[in-house]
Amino acid sequence: MTALKRPWTKYPYFEEDTSAEVVLARMGAATDPRLAEVMTSAIKHLHAFVKEVRPTHEEWLTAIKFLTETGHMCSDWRQEYILLSDTLGVTMLVDAINHSHGDGATENTILGPFYVENPPHRENGANICLDGKGEPLTVQGRVVDTAGNPIAGATVDAWQTNDDGFYDVQQKGVQPDMNLRGIFTTDAKGRFSFRSVKPRYYPIPFDGPVGKLLGAMQRGPNRAAHIHFIVKAQGFETVITHVFPPDCPYLELDAVFGVKETLIGDFRQTGTPSAPEWQLDWDFTLAPSR
Amino acid sequence: MTALKRPWTKYPYFEEDTSAEVVLARMGAATDPRLAEVMTSAIKHLHAFVKEVRPTHEEWLTAIKFLTETGHMCSDWRQEYILLSDTLGVTMLVDAINHSHGDGATENTILGPFYVENPPHRENGANICLDGKGEPLTVQGRVVDTAGNPIAGATVDAWQTNDDGFYDVQQKGVQPDMNLRGIFTTDAKGRFSFRSVKPRYYPIPFDGPVGKLLGAMQRGPNRAAHIHFIVKAQGFETVITHVFPPDCPYLELDAVFGVKETLIGDFRQTGTPSAPEWQLDWDFTLAPSR
Numbered sequence: 126m127t128a129l130k131r132p133w134t135k136y137p138y139f140e141e142d143t144s145a146e147v148v149l150a151r152m153g154a155a156t157d158p159r160l161a162e163v164m165t166s167a168i169k170h171l172h173a174f175v176k177e178v179r180p181t182h183e184e185w186l187t188a189i190k191f192l193t194e195t196g197h198m199c200s201d202w203r204q205e206y207i208l209l210s211d212t213l214g215v216t217m218l219v220d221a222i223n224h225s226h227g228d229g230a231t232e233n234t235i236l237g238p239f240y241v242e243n244p245p246h247r248e249n250g251a252n253i254c255l256d257g258k259g260e261p262l263t264v265q266g267r268v269v270d271t272a273g274n275p276i277a278g279a280t281v282d283a284w285q286t287n288d289d290g291f292y293d294v295q296q297k298g299v300q301p302d303m304n305l306r307g308i309f310t311t312d313a314k315g316r317f318s319f320r321s322v323k324p325r326y327y328p329i330p331f332d333g334p335v336g337k338l339l340g341a342m343q344r345g346p347n348r349a350a351h352i353h354f355i356v357k358a359q360g361f362e363t364v365i366t367h368v369f370p371p372d373c374p375y376l377e378l379d380a381v382f383g384v385k386e387t388l389i390g391d392f393r394q395t396g397t398p399s400a401p402e403w404q405l406d407w408d409f410t411l412a413p414s415r
Numbered sequence: 416m417t418a419l420k421r422p423w424t425k426y427p428y429f430e431e432d433t434s435a436e437v438v439l440a441r442m443g444a445a446t447d448p449r450l451a452e453v454m455t456s457a458i459k460h461l462h463a464f465v466k467e468v469r470p471t472h473e474e475w476l477t478a479i480k481f482l483t484e485t486g487h488m489c490s491d492w493r494q495e496y497i498l499l500s501d502t503l504g505v506t507m508l509v510d511a512i513n514h515s516h517g518d519g520a521t522e523n524t525i526l527g528p529f530y531v532e533n534p535p536h537r538e539n540g541a542n543i544c545l546d547g548k549g550e551p552l553t554v555q556g557r558v559v560d561t562a563g564n565p566i567a568g569a570t571v572d573a574w575q576t577n578d579d580g581f582y583d584v585q586q587k588g589v590q591p592d593m594n595l596r597g598i599f600t601t602d603a604k605g606r607f608s609f610r611s612v613k614p615r616y617y618p619i620p621f622d623g624p625v626g627k628l629l630g631a632m633q634r635g636p637n638r639a640a641h642i643h644f645i646v647k648a649q650g651f652e653t654v655i656t657h658v659f660p661p662d663c664p665y666l667e668l669d670a671v672f673g674v675k676e677t678l679i680g681d682f683r684q685t686g687t688p689s690a691p692e693w694q695l696d697w698d699f700t701l702a703p704s705r
Contacts, residue, residue, distance in 0.1 A: 129661045136667040138674050139504065147672060148504035152420005153633020160631055164472070166467045168503055170460040174506050177456045185509045196496075206486075213458055213547045214429065218465050219475045221431035249521035261612045276652045303642070307548035341450055343443020357587040371419050382437060384428050387418045 138413025143171035153225040154311035191334055204238060208335045210383040211235065214345075218300040229271040230412035231364045234383045237353065244282060247307040255301040259322030262392070266407040267315040268356055276411060278360035282308045283319065285351070290327030311358075323392065323403050324350040326375045339380070349379040354409070358399030361411035368407055481624055488623040495530060498625045501671040502524065502634075520559040520702035521654045524673045527643065529582040534572060534596040541599075542610035545591040549612030552682070556697040557605040558646055565605025566701060569648035572598045574607065575641070575701035580617030583597040601648075613682065614691050616665045629670070639669040642697030644699070651701035658697055 137147050148168050151163055172406070198205035213246045216235050225235045247253065254261075268279035284306040286292050309317040331339060331346035337395040339346060351367035367378060367383060368390040376384050396402030427437050438458050442451055470478070488495035491647045500506045506525050537543065558569035574596040576582050582690060583594040601608040612686075621629060621636035639656035657673060658680040659666060666674050686692030 129679045129681045131566070131661050131666065131679045133667050138657070138667070138676055139511075139672040140508045141508065142506050143517075144508045144511070158631050163468045163470070164628075164632060166464050170464045171505060172508060173459040174456050175505055175512070177460075178453045179512050180453070180509055182509060183512055184449075185500070185505075189494070189500060191480070192496045193486055193489045193494070196483055196489065199483045199486065203661070204479070204483070206482045209477060213461060214434055215461060215465055216473075217429045217433065218434045218462060219472060220432070221429075222469050223472055226431075227549050231599055234703055246442075302645050338454075342441070342446050342454060344441050355683070371421050376421070377423050378430070378441070381556060382429040383567060386420050386422060389419045389421045391419045 132191050133367055143197040144176075145169050148172070157282060183390060191338070198335075203330065203333070205333050205335055207238065208329060208333070209338075212327070212335055213337055214382045225362075225412065228280070229410055230362065231409045232387050233354070233365055234357075234367050234385060234388060237381075238266065238295060238351070240355075241294060241303075241306060244284065244306040245303050248318065248321065249309055249312065249318045251307065251309075251315070253305050253307040254287070254322045255304040256287055258337050259325075260396070260401045260403060262316065262321045262323045262384055262403040262405060263395075264304065264321060264352070264405045264407060265316070265318035265336045266405075267411070268358060268409045268411060269315055270313045270315065270361070271410055272413055275311070275313075276358045276361065277311055277312040277313045277315060278315075279315065279356060279361075279409075279411070280308050281311065281317045281409070282355040282357070283321070284344045284353045285321065285324045286327050288322055288325060290325055321352070323370060323401075324352050326350045326373055329380050344380065345375075345378060346380050347375045347378065348372045348381060349375040349384050351383070356411065358411055360414055362414055364409060364411060366409075368405065384414045396406065424542060433489075434466075435464075438462070449692055455547060457472050464567070473551065481628070484624040492619065493623075495623050495625055497528065498619060498623070499628075501612065502629055503624055504672045507672045515652075515705070518702045519698045519700060520652065521646070521656055522675050522677050523655055524657050524675060524678060525669075525671060526645075526655050529584060530574065530643070530645075531584060531593075531596060534598055535593050537597040537599060537609065539599055539602065539606070539608045540610070541698070542595065543573065543595050543597040544577070544610070544612045545594040546577055549615075550686070550691045550693060552611045552613045552643070552693040553608065554695045554697060555606070555608035555610060556699070558601045558607065558648060558699045558701060559605055560651070561702055562699055563602070565603075566648045566651065567601055567603045569601040569605065569607075569646060569651075569699075569701070570598050571601065571607045571699070572645040572647070573611070574618050574643045575614045576609065578612055578615060582614055613660060613691075614642050616640045616663055619670050624679075634670065635668060636670050637665045637668065638671060639674050641673070642660040645684045646699045646701065648705055649663075652704055653701060654701060656699075658695065660693075660695075 196207045213327040268276045326347045350373040351369045357363045370392040371382035395404045485495045560564045583590040616637045618636035641659045641664040647653045660682040685694045
């Protein structure tokens with residue numbers, strides 16, 4: 126009438142106290158070492174989390190449902206899990222882990238989902254704003270090495286939203302193709318320049334489960350206004366970064382934590398109150414290839 | 416030419432060292448306290464995990480892709496995230512957290528995805544095997560309280576796979592409806608009994624991302640053979656549990672960690688080598704309602 130109580134010999138049965146160890150004991154000895162390392166850490170933290178919050182069955186099902194809906198929201202046009210990673214600060218953390226700091230080079234920040242391959246090459250001084258909206262902005266500066274020497278032939282790949290807060294790829298047929306995108310090449314003195322419009326803040330897509338979670342945590346969806354850049358030169362580390370105008374109200378509340386103090390530019394007013402214009406002098410500093 | 420270095424005032428900018436704290440500082444003061452508690456723990460563990468394993472961008476994208484595919488695999492008929500929770504031992508952990516231990520009551524284990532609402536009520540002694548396959552098994556026992564007193568009018572709800580390793584709901588049109596399911600009610604002496612077939616092990620669905628992950632960790636998909644039970648009686652805690660035959664080769668390797676030492680039953684041979692039959696004497700002990 127009672128249990129046979131057949132004890133385990135090699136793989137322990139489940140126990141609450143040692144739950145993570147019970148699971149990890151099953152990992153095969155020939156598992157890829159990196160996968161084993163990652164899954165060991167993941168399983169330990171997952172079990173520690175569950176023991177810390179002690180979810181009810183209903184709460185755990187809520188978590189399962191959230192993860193499921195986040196997956197269902199993903200399509201060829203929308204990556205809700207990247208949005209989750211972004212809004213929980215993990216994308217910035219992975220970025221930080223993979224880039225050196227304190228070498229004097231321009232700091233990295235996230236690439237974001239709106240980069241387009243093969244943007245047009247343009248002459249220095251060209252205007253990348255093709256829809257005529259917004260307050261004109263001139264961006265000029267140099268690409269230099271960490272000793273301050275100019276780097277000739279470096280490429281400065283810039284992209285940003287239009288004055289309505291949308292990238293061209295979000296408004297196909299509304300905005301001109303390749304609006305507010307262009308690659309510039311530095312001259313013999315390392316100089317580049319282009320004309321554009323002052324960037325403005327915009328919301329990340331918040332109509333999905335991640336937006337709901339943000340709302341429940343009383344967080345807003347807005348990204349601080351910024352211009353994206355990828356700066357490349359032979360013999361140097363590529364930098365993927367933004368420049369932020371200092372008057373954006375979302376600098377400290379950027380939904381994806383992309384703002385760094387060193388990436389806030391001095392956007393200077395050069396126009397009049399009735400016809401505002403802006404100028405940004407901005408240098409990029411590249412570290413030698415590792 | 417240099418950054419404006421506008422320092423933060425209320426919400427800190429991203430820093431690698433304090434990344435989790437930067438994210439948590441954004442949580443609104445009026446966030447639901449339980450959500451705040453859960454997300455605080457989740458964000459801390461997530462950042463600690465990423466700092467521990469230091470993923471490359473490519474590795475992090477692999478994780479994003481895995482989570483996305485796991486979501487895409489979920490449908491009305493398949494819950495791949497529950498499968499992930501099951502195979503990482505988290506479902507058993509949540510179950511353990513929500514049930515008392517050491518009170519002498521029959522231990523809980525997971526419900527699983529194949530329970531069907533409103534199974535047929537049957538007379539004690541009835542045969543729930545409607546497809547005639549497998550080695551006959553008689554199950555008999557009592558439902559008692561923790562002092563050993565019989566509980567009359569308790570319900571014993573049983574379900575299991577057929578001899579091919581499938582539940583009826585997995586083979587609609589192949590197996591008779593409600594094959595190997597039934598609710599029995601204990602008599603004045605707390606007794607119940609039914610006839611069935613010896614359960615056999617079977618694989619969890621392993622054609623999705625979770626199956627691939629299990630394979631990569633050199634783990635198999637098989638659940639140890641078992642009969643499911645939900646035992647209920649007025650004034651007592653309901654128990655959701657299994658009974659496992661002791662000769663199953665997957666007792667220590669149950670893919671979802673459902674086996675507990677106290678749930679292994681003494682399935683006794685009562686037939687002949689050419690016509691095997693089995694008997695299981697099994698009591699359920701219920702704790703008083705909390």
